[in-house]
Amino acid sequence: MSAAANESIPSLLIICHNQIMVEVFYEAAAREQFERLPGRIKARVFGIVERLARWPEVSGAKPLRGDLSGRYRIRTGDYRVQFRVEGNVLSIEKIGHRDRFYER
Secondary structure, rough: OOOHHHHHOOOOOOOOOOOOOOEEEEEEHHHHHHOOHHHHHHHHHHHHHHOOOOOOOOOOOOOOOHHHOEEEEEEOOOEEEEEEEEOOOOEEEEEEEOOOOOOO
């Protein structure tokens, strides 16, 4: 690459094509579950929620099957976040440890 080509884009310029695609809401149960999480885990889950705001450009989300079809889950370590997407609204339904996450 020539020196002129390097100068065409400033080195500090960051080009980002991600836009917020959905509004994220916590359902009441998920809000309570979030409040009971240890502080370190809260921070990780909050990071997941920030990523979910960029739906559908989210890696790591897996669709659920069976009775939970139409919903997704994403994980952070041993914790899971279950959510559903309807139009431009993403609803977080459940947050919990993997040991008890899929119990009804």
